[in-house]
Amino acid sequence: MGLVRHDELTRLFRDLEWNFSEFGEAGFTWHGRNSYGFNRLFLIREGEGSLMNHSAGESLRLEPGFACFMPPQLDLEFDFPAGFRFFSFHFRVEVMPGVDLFSGKTDCVRFDPGEETMREVAGIAAFQPGWSSFFALHR
Numbered sequence: 001m002g003l004v005r006h007d008e009l010t011r012l013f014r015d016l017e018w019n020f021s022e023f024g025e026a027g028f029t030w031h032g033r034n035s036y037g038f039n040r041l042f043l044i045r046e047g048e049g050s051l052m053n054h055s056a057g058e059s060l061r062l063e064p065g066f067a068c069f070m071p072p073q074l075d076l077e078f079d080f081p082a083g084f085r086f087f088s089f090h091f092r093v094e095v096m097p098g099v100d101l102f103s104g105k106t107d108c109v110r111f112d113p114g115e116e117t118m119r120e121v122a123g124i125a126a127f128q129p130g131w132s133s134f135f136a137l138h139r
Helices: 007-015 115-126 131-137
Strands: 017-026 030-034 039-046 049-053 058-062 067-070 076-080 085-096 109-111
Touching (some): 017 115, 039 115
Antiparallel strands (some): 030 076, 049 076, 067 109
């Protein structure tokens, strides 16, 4: 078969601008509502919480071993009870300056990232600040 080049797809990925604004570990009790101009990805570690997406009229359970992706600009209400812990990523994926790839999407996505991914993220969080953590997070 040789080499089949997918130049248009390659160009698309090359043109995407990834901007990470936060990678953190959260463990606090809170109930509130917000809307942000960036994407969010939560990887749930412990406890159970909930998410009400008022933009789409959907409710999601946040439980250990699962992840939840939230596009920008959604009207979201969270319930983080005592003992609820998760990793949090805040980021933008721009197709052109100021235009996020997921803008206009209204559904949140709950999925199983797999045990290996959960272990890798926990391992990255345990690293001391430095280049090794940077490269592990960006691979």
